[in-house]
Amino acid sequence: MTPVKQISVFVENKHGKLSSIARHLADNGVSIRALCMADTTDFGIFRLIVSDYEAAEKALKAAGVTCSVTEVLVVEIEDTPGAFADAMSLLADNSISLEYVYAFLTPEVGKAYIIIRVEDNAAAAKVLSDGGIKIVSQDEIKANA
Amino acid sequence: MFFQKDIETMSRKQLEELQLERLKWTVDYCYKNVPFYTKKLDEAGVTADKIKSLDDIRYIPPTTKADLRDNYPFGLFAKPMKEIVRLHASSGTTGKPTVVGYTKHDLDLWSDCMARLCTAAGATSDDIVQISFGYGMFTGALGLHYGLEKIGATVIPNSSGNTEKALMYMRDFGTTVLVATPSYALYMCETAKSLEYPMSDYKLRLGLLGSEGCTPEMRTQIENGWGLFATDNYGMSELIGPGVSGECQERCGLHFNEDYFLPEIVDPETLEARDEGEYGELLVTTLTKEGIPLLRYRTRDITKLNYEPCKCGRTHARMEKVQGRSDDMLKIRGVNIFPSQIESVLIGMDQVSPHYQLVVRREGFADTLEVQVELVDSSLLDSYGKIQELQKNIAKRIQTVLGIQCKISIVEHGTIERFVGKAKRVVDLRKENK
Numbered sequence: 001m002t003p004v005k006q007i008s009v010f011v012e013n014k015h016g017k018l019s020s021i022a023r024h025l026a027d028n029g030v031s032i033r034a035l036c037m038a039d040t041t042d043f044g045i046f047r048l049i050v051s052d053y054e055a056a057e058k059a060l061k062a063a064g065v066t067c068s069v070t071e072v073l074v075v076e077i078e079d080t081p082g083a084f085a086d087a088m089s090l091l092a093d094n095s096i097s098l099e100y101v102y103a104f105l106t107p108e109v110g111k112a113y114i115i116i117r118v119e120d121n122a123a124a125a126k127v128l129s130d131g132g133i134k135i136v137s138q139d140e141i142k143a144n145a
Numbered sequence: 146m147f148f149q150k151d152i153e154t155m156s157r158k159q160l161e162e163l164q165l166e167r168l169k170w171t172v173d174y175c176y177k178n179v180p181f182y183t184k185k186l187d188e189a190g191v192t193a194d195k196i197k198s199l200d201d202i203r204y205i206p207p208t209t210k211a212d213l214r215d216n217y218p219f220g221l222f223a224k225p226m227k228e229i230v231r232l233h234a235s236s237g238t239t240g241k242p243t244v245v246g247y248t249k250h251d252l253d254l255w256s257d258c259m260a261r262l263c264t265a266a267g268a269t270s271d272d273i274v275q276i277s278f279g280y281g282m283f284t285g286a287l288g289l290h291y292g293l294e295k296i297g298a299t300v301i302p303n304s305s306g307n308t309e310k311a312l313m314y315m316r317d318f319g320t321t322v323l324v325a326t327p328s329y330a331l332y333m334c335e336t337a338k339s340l341e342y343p344m345s346d347y348k349l350r351l352g353l354l355g356s357e358g359c360t361p362e363m364r365t366q367i368e369n370g371w372g373l374f375a376t377d378n379y380g381m382s383e384l385i386g387p388g389v390s391g392e393c394q395e396r397c398g399l400h401f402n403e404d405y406f407l408p409e410i411v412d413p414e415t416l417e418a419r420d421e422g423e424y425g426e427l428l429v430t431t432l433t434k435e436g437i438p439l440l441r442y443r444t445r446d447i448t449k450l451n452y453e454p455c456k457c458g459r460t461h462a463r464m465e466k467v468q469g470r471s472d473d474m475l476k477i478r479g480v481n482i483f484p485s486q487i488e489s490v491l492i493g494m495d496q497v498s499p500h501y502q503l504v505v506r507r508e509g510f511a512d513t514l515e516v517q518v519e520l521v522d523s524s525l526l527d528s529y530g531k532i533q534e535l536q537k538n539i540a541k542r543i544q545t546v547l548g549i550q551c552k553i554s555i556v557e558h559g560t561i562e563r564f565v566g567k568a569k570r571v572v573d574l575r576k577e578n579k
Contacts, residue, residue, distance in 0.1 A: 008526035068523035
């Protein structure tokens with residue numbers, strides 16, 4: 001089981017905040033692989049899977065941005081109808097609750113990656129790989145960047 | 146340690162005799178030299194002869210900050226400019242600044258006051274003191290400066306701003322005492338920790354904090370951060386500057402320099418005297434000042450006085466830390482609120498920084514309070530739930546302390562302004578809607 005590092009950034013609901021965060025990453029050559037952000041009235045948490053999380057964390061901290069690195073599970077599925085449903089069924093059938101989930105496609109290999117945040121990464125990884133689903137490593141994320 | 150032991154440990158009876166004699170002198174001096182007071186005292190029918198005891202001070206009408214402003218710049222001076230050797234002015238955030246003038250005698254009594262308080266706090270001639278108050282028109286820096294020189298300490302007049310350079314002096318000169326506002330002392334500590342130098346490069350042992358309020362929690366944070374012992378001192382430019390009162394090493398109240406300043410505690414609405422030990426507004430009458438003598442000056446600060454002699458041996462009354470200002474006091478939905486109460490809640494929480502801002506609004510017919518706090522614990526970014534839980538937790542604690550509901554806004558670390566001088570914590574938008 002190889003969890004992937006996710007960057008979480010605190011973003012105040014203010015004009016231009018997101019663009020400045022993205023700019024810090026761009027200026028440091030960090031490529032964004034996947035992102036997710038929900039809206040609340042005051043603030044948001046901007047979650048990112050990037051090509052180089054260490055460089056991303058360094059760049060954001062240097063800019064005084066409040067951020068943290070957490071481990072999430074990334075799995076690879078076919079980019080076909082039903083593949084996502086199958087993966088989610090595996091977790092549901094084994095009573096594994098999701099905190100949040102988001103996805104990105106890899107057109108070059110015709111696959112989809114799902115980013116999953118659960119309480120117990122190891123347990124979820126076992127259920128999924130036992131069900132024949134491939135777990136994606138940090139290196140693969142970097143290689144595909 | 147004492148700077149002027151005979152005065153600082155004088156018996157209450159002797160002290161009161163001295164105060165009465167000086168009060169009579171001041172009333173007479175004001176009457177004869179300041180037309181504003183001639184008129185005011187005539188209207189109230191008060192002459193120096195009418196003052197038979199210290200209690201008779203109640204017949205004298207109070208003086209307010211507005212009186213100083215209305216007589217801008219020199220209207221309340223009791224001496225011609227020929228004898229005034231120094232001018233200072235308040236920041237004047239609302240309207241004209243208030244200008245104060247000192248004679249040679251005033252500067253001397255001021256530095257005596259400061260020398261007493263610095264000695265009581267533990268400063269000696271062996272200390273190297275860095276003054277990180279802004280110099281210029283503000284009284285804080287020069288007040289401490291002259292008092293510390295008087296006791297023979299080495300003074301570094303570093304002023305405020307350029308924090309990294311100030312920290313370099315601290316390391317290279319072996320600074321042992323820091324003079325700063327509590328919020329700046331804390332900011333300097335945050336900055337020091339972000340630099341590559343270990344904290345053991347700093348030799349600070351004593352902090353002389355002042356010019357704004359400091360909750361016990363904030364003081365503990367400054368003490369732990371720097372590894373120093375901190376004392377608080379109090380004053381205001383209208384009265385002299387810092388040096389009106391200050392803590393000794395016992396830290397159980399701020400010793401009032403009662404031979405130079407006569408304190409009273411009154412009800413802020415009726416101006417009637419409060420019983421000893423009761424909270425109220427502090428009124429101060431200067432007892433020997435020549436440049437600007439003031440009768441019953443309304444400080445707007447809420448505090449109480451303790452006349453019991455202190456364990457340190459000093460007999461001068463001890464003033465409790467200022468609880469708030471009678472005009473800074475926020476009235477929200479009929480509840481009296483002091484920003485210091487909110488500060489004490491926030492300082493007890495690790496997830497947020499001690500910097501905050503209060504925003505008061507009127508929505509419909511109801512007042513609302515928003516408390517903006519900075520998130521420092523990035524581990525909470527794992528889920529919205531954790532941040533919302535923090536918001537709820539802060540709101541609950543504030544409700545326990547203040548008895549009112551408020552909205553907690555979490556903002557990014559470093560976005561609330563750090564104040565080098567006096568912190569401005571409150572934005573009251575209700576006034577704009579009137």
